[in-house]
Amino acid sequence: MIKMLGGNLFGKLLTMLFTAFFGVLSLGTGTGKTPPEVPEDFEPVLRFAVCSDVHLSGEANDVNAKEFREFFTQSYAYSKDSDSYKSLDAVMICGDFTNWGRESEYRMYQKIVSEELKGDTKHLVCMGNHEFIEERETEGINAFDNYKKYVYENVDTHEIINGYHFIGLSYSDKDENYSDEKIQWLKSELDKAVADTGDKPIFVYQHPHPTLTVYGSINWSEIKISLALKDYPQVINFSGHSHYNASDPRSIHQGKFTAMGTGGITGLEGNVNYIDGNAGSQMASSSYEIVEADAAGNVRIRVFDGYNDMFYPENDYYLPTGEKIYTWGNLRSFDTKPLFAEGEIKAEVNAEGEAVISFPDAKGYYDAASYNVTVKDSSGKTVFCSSVISEYVSAVDDGASVNIGKQEKGEYSVEIKGVSPYAKIGKAIKGTVEVKAEVE
Numbered sequence: 001m002i003k004m005l006g007g008n009l010f011g012k013l014l015t016m017l018f019t020a021f022f023g024v025l026s027l028g029t030g031t032g033k034t035p036p037e038v039p040e041d042f043e044p045v046l047r048f049a050v051c052s053d054v055h056l057s058g059e060a061n062d063v064n065a066k067e068f069r070e071f072f073t074q075s076y077a078y079s080k081d082s083d084s085y086k087s088l089d090a091v092m093i094c095g096d097f098t099n100w101g102r103e104s105e106y107r108m109y110q111k112i113v114s115e116e117l118k119g120d121t122k123h124l125v126c127m128g129n130h131e132f133i134e135e136r137e138t139e140g141i142n143a144f145d146n147y148k149k150y151v152y153e154n155v156d157t158h159e160i161i162n163g164y165h166f167i168g169l170s171y172s173d174k175d176e177n178y179s180d181e182k183i184q185w186l187k188s189e190l191d192k193a194v195a196d197t198g199d200k201p202i203f204v205y206q207h208p209h210p211t212l213t214v215y216g217s218i219n220w221s222e223i224k225i226s227l228a229l230k231d232y233p234q235v236i237n238f239s240g241h242s243h244y245n246a247s248d249p250r251s252i253h254q255g256k257f258t259a260m261g262t263g264g265i266t267g268l269e270g271n272v273n274y275i276d277g278n279a280g281s282q283m284a285s286s287s288y289e290i291v292e293a294d295a296a297g298n299v300r301i302r303v304f305d306g307y308n309d310m311f312y313p314e315n316d317y318y319l320p321t322g323e324k325i326y327t328w329g330n331l332r333s334f335d336t337k338p339l340f341a342e343g344e345i346k347a348e349v350n351a352e353g354e355a356v357i358s359f360p361d362a363k364g365y366y367d368a369a370s371y372n373v374t375v376k377d378s379s380g381k382t383v384f385c386s387s388v389i390s391e392y393v394s395a396v397d398d399g400a401s402v403n404i405g406k407q408e409k410g411e412y413s414v415e416i417k418g419v420s421p422y423a424k425i426g427k428a429i430k431g432t433v434e435v436k437a438e439v440e
Contacts, residue, residue, distance in 0.1 A: 031333035033325050038300055038318045044085040044292035046162045048124075049075035051288035052094035052207070052240025053264035055130065056112075058104035064266045065108060067286045070306055071265060072116035078290060078304075085292075088121050089161050094240040094262055095128025095170075095207030101143050102134050106150040122161055125151060127170035128207035128241065135174045143174060156182065158189045164293060165193035169206040169225075176208075178224045190232050197234075199322060200297040201258075204229065205238040213259035215250035215421075216242030216271070230256040236299060236319070238262055238289075243269040245393050246287040246303045247312040248421050249331045249366055254324040260301060263287030270369065270389040285393040287312075297321040305395035312395045314366070336364035337426035338418030343399065345414050345431035350403070355412075355435045358401040362418025362426055367392040369421040375404050376413045383407060387419070407435050 054068045072091065079088040098105035117123055127147055135143040147155055147170075155170040167189050172179040186204075193202045209217035210226040220242035229235050235257040244251065246263030248270070253259045268285040286306030293299045303315035317326060343360030350356050357375065362368040368390045375384040384404040391400045411434050418426040 030327075031330050033330050035325055036318050036320065038316065042292075042298065042300065042318075043294055044082075044300075045295050046089055046164055046291075046293040047079060047082075047085065047087060048090035048092055048122075048161075048203075048291050049088065049288060050092040050094065050205070050238050050260075050262055050291060051265050052128070052238075052262040053096045053243055053267070054093065054109075055096055055099040055266060056105045056108045057099055058102060058108045060108065063284075064099075065112060067265050067306055068112055069116055070286070070309075071288055072112075074304065074306060074309060075288075075290065076118060088118075090122040090124050090166070091117070092124040092166070092168075092203075092205055092238060093126075094205045094238050095126050096130040096240060097125065097128070098131055100133045101131040101141075101146060103146050103150075106146045110150045122159060124157070124159065124166055124168055124205070126157075126168040126206055127155055129171065129176050132171065132174040132176070156185060158192075160196075163197065163295075164200065165189075165197060165202045167193070167202065167204045169204070171207070176222075178222060183224055183228050186228050190229075190235070194232065194234065199234055201236050201293060201299055201319075201321075202232065202234045203238070203291075204235050207239065208241045209239045209261060210237060210257075210259050213237075213253040213255065214239070214244075214261040215248050216244035216261055217253075217259075220244070226256075233257055236260065240264060243267055245270055246289065247305075247315050247367075247392060247395070248369060250328070250421055251303075252301070252317055252326045252331075253328060254319075254326045255328075258319065258324075258326070260289065262289060263303070265306065268393040270393075287393070308395050310395050332422045334365045335420050335422040335424055336366075337424045338362035338364040338366075338368035338420050339426050340416075340418065340429040345416070345429065345433055347412070347414075347433035347435050349436055353406050355404050355407045356401050357404055357414060357433065358399055359414075359416055359429060359431075360399050361391075361397050362416075362429075364418075364420055364424065364426065366421050368418035368426070370419045371400065371402070372417040372419060372425070373402055373404075374415045377408070378411050383412070390418075409435055411435075 055064050097109050132143040135141045157168045159166045172182050209221040211221040211223040237259045240262045243264040245268050251261035284307050290302045299319040301317040303312045340362045341360040345359045376382050388402050415428050415430050417428045
């Protein structure tokens with residue numbers, strides 16, 4: 001089910017503004033550069049899995065706990081089935097592994113990690129904003145106490161795995177700040193990594209997106225991270241916080257450094273106007289990434305649909321050392337207007353008596369990121385008009401649907417236009433549907 005978002009004029013103007021802004025940022029980086037295929041002789045010497053936003057409730061049968069266990073199971077299965085290199089060297093969790101920061105949630109996190117982590121696989125993690133919620137709301141609670149009791153003594157870490165540096169950064173306090181001292185520590189550790197490995201990638205991770213990088217980095221971000229990393233082109237950064245769909249092409253960004261949004265283990269979301277249109281997908285969803293690097297520093301990042309246990313077919317990114325191909329401008333240059341596949345518009349009434357419109361997927365070079373949906377009754381009166389997030393959170397193409405609420409029995413005309421990730425609007429699909437009063 002597609003989630004409805006605000007489609008006001010202000011939001012549309014913001015979309016145009018940020019489209020122009022990112023376009024200016026991309027000047028000089030070139031366009032029309034075809035993303036490279038992964039070479040047949042690509043041989044990993046490092047593999048790790050990256051996720052964020054687990055939001056454990058402390059209950060063993062919670063869906064979030066189940067999907068988190070699947071994250072380990074699926075990552076190990078992929079590693080085992082790989083042609084040559086079969087190790088999973090690390091798992092990385094970019095914050096919000098608990099929902100409130102409560103001790104019961106930490107106990108569940110510790111239980112799952114201890115039961116699912118195998119062999120020499122390293123456990124990399126940082127604190128997100130949800131690890132501080134109980135401290136904000138309860139007198140006498142210190143969020144760091146639970147972390148140090150159940151996870152690690154140090155909330156910020158620098159590890160070297162198979163010759164690659166990994167630097168993790170947690171918030172400094174309950175107000176979601178990164179202190180000046182912490183930022184200086186980050187830069188100092190980055191300098192040490194550069195001195196050791198030169199131009200080889202350095203993997204940095206924290207909870208919020210670096211501002212003005214990936215999808216979601218307008219209003220779910222931290223400017224201090226962007227400023228700290230701008231002088232380190234070797235950095236490949238991983239972040240969460242927004243839950244924004246990792247299969248969206250805007251979730252990878254190469255500018256001063258490379259940034260990658262991780263989506264979320266549960267509850268993927270999206271936005272059609274950058275600021276006030278945030279909304280979650282109505283369908284079950286889960287995404288994370290498998291990252292591999294070879295001895296020369298070339299990196300492969302694949303986005304995985306955890307719910308459907310399969311890779312997203314269009315999100316296999318190969319990052320040759322020293323090249324910037326996945327810039328906003330270059331990826332946008334391939335964008336085309338989404339067109340609908342063969343199929344018809346249908347309507348049914350759900351158990352709550354609400355009308356649900358279903359229709360085929362629209363695709364261009366990229367899947368439609370959203371749809372503009374207008375529904376009118378037989379008198380021509382508009383009963384529903386909104387922009388809605390598409391179902392591209394799923395790697396399975398099986399059509400889309402939107403709940404238009406309770407409607408009177410009768411015929412309705414429907415017009416739907418697909419909108420690309422870069423705001424190109426395709427030709428409309430139109431149809432007439434009958435809404436029946438009884439529940440089907």
